[in-house]
Amino acid sequence: MNMMGNVVMALRGISSNWLRSLLTMLGVLIGVAAVIVLLAVGTGSSEAVANSINSLGTNTLTVFSGGGGRSASQTGTKSSNATLSTTDVKLIGDANSAPDVQSVSPVISTNETATYKGATYSTSVIGSTPSYLPASNYTISAGRSISDADVKSHAQVVDLGSSVTSSLFPTGSNPLGKQIQLGSSEFTVIGLLASKGSSGLSNGDAVVIAPYTAVQDQLTGQSQSFSELLVQGKSSATLTLAQSEVESILAAQNNTTVANLPFSVLNQASLLSTATSSSKTFTALLGWVAAVSLLVGAIGVMNIMLVTVTERTREIGIRKAIGAPKSVVLSQFLIEAVVISLLGGVMGVLAGLIVVRFRIDGVQPVLATYSIPLAFGVALLVGVFAGLYPAYRAASLRPIDALRYE
């Protein structure tokens, strides 16, 4: 008895009771589809988190002033007096005091309504230095970036985020050189930023970048200190070193220790690794939930195979009487179980691939390529394990008992 003959025989057995076989396959189908979809949801949500962290910049540290973060909670009101000064910026930017720092950009941020010829758009305004753009992964698509000269001369010039551009200017028009209003002040558009794409939590394109000096002059007032410093490390490997350099400088400046620092320093790399590990846990948890449904499917296959063996006891008796050896009977029922779960697996993969195309609870699932062979392999194993015992029972039947069975 060859393999093909066995498979044909198994298919005939399956189709002779197609409704029951279909329902059994449904169990495997749901299990396999659940594995694929839930792993895709896990992967999708972890990618979304990683994207939104990456949109903060590349190899960056963010220093927050004026409380907030872990130090504020530890030291209470003490932190509220501390501010980030231009001296801090100078020291952190100095290659001698902080050799692992690539650049430091002071940031003043505020929210304003941008207006151009009646069109308005509510946007966040970042007052900073030219190094802010590369550190935050902004690239210029037209015109030029703000320059050090602009900062020095308090020039009222801006680079527009793509959302702002598209909201204020009709498509086809050239915004460069045009005057827009931010609050009550006029700024000249000198550059356009390429779109970063929306990254889950925040829209990185709803932004206007201007020299911090001009923002202080026109929008927030001279007294306003920097709300944060964006520090870019030289590489991801030395980012932790850069962090400790920045922390010691700030501690020295504020006559305190690193432990009591009145600022919080957010390390993008450690944030990313924390987020990645927690989303991995989340994905694994989803995977286990899916595995449970696959297990239920396996029990269904086993159950049906036991029923099938009982129903076909007489047939087994006939086959054994006319010379079917144990191994042939065993493989016949084993193949039947494997075929059921493989068919269920194929349909499950297809169902999973369809469901993954839709957003689920605000998450765009991202198909984890390993999940298809995984789900398929598990379906195959399910078939073998669920089929083994019933097939063994069938093969061990004594032909005289089986022939007598009504």
Place this chain on the structure above:
Amino acid sequence: MTVLTEGDRSVEHDEGSRTTGAGRHDVIALADIVKRYQMGGHEVFATRGVSLVVPRGEFVAIMGASGSGKSTLMNIIGCLDVPTSGHYRLDGVNIRDLDDRELSRIRNRKIGFVFQGFNLLPRMAAVQNVELPMAYAGLKAKDRRARAEAALNTVGLADRMGHFPSEMSGGQQQRVAIARAITTDPALILADEPTGNLDTTSTIDVMTMFADLHSQGRTIVMITHEEDVAAYATRVVRLRDGVIVGDHQQTPIHARDEHVAHVQAATARHDDRELLS
């Protein structure tokens, strides 16, 4: 029809001792076969020492009432069960020494079964049912089909090859079963109450077929409790309480003159019925 010899050597390991016990041309040699069961704590003897030799070419009817041990004997002869004690040699092979795998091989190569309940696989067409034992013997699909068609032709069902058992009468189903039994060209055709589920016409039909197979030189052992059916055999063995109580040769009914007219009348009736249906 060719004999299935391929692979048979593995079970014919006692070739040398063949001539010492039973005669070389004996298909069945049973020596002091005892079968004992444990039933509710005490022992029950199904056979209490049965010795029987069936030479090649004989048509033996084994008769007995229920409980006489004839079913147990049939299971032992058919290699479906092994005796508690005693020796059984089938076509020169000592059955006692064989394991489960070898027993299924022996059943496949040396025995053609015909059961009371036909025992065809319901989801297979007639020709596929006939092919099944050859599939287990490892024949190629093409050869299987050719031999199955030849066997169905022999039993007069050439026009019913693709029919399923549910689409055939009892007599036709039993003829498919006979085709299945002869297609591997076995040493022994073992029939267990082959006419038990058939009407008179089909009974004559099937028994005539057995008589034909016998006249072609086949060895047939048939278990029955009906005298009418046993009349077709050349030898009748009677069992009672697990021992042989009678064993005699006879002229089979189809060789007697009065039978010819009887069959002709029955066949005419049968033809009428076929025309009507």
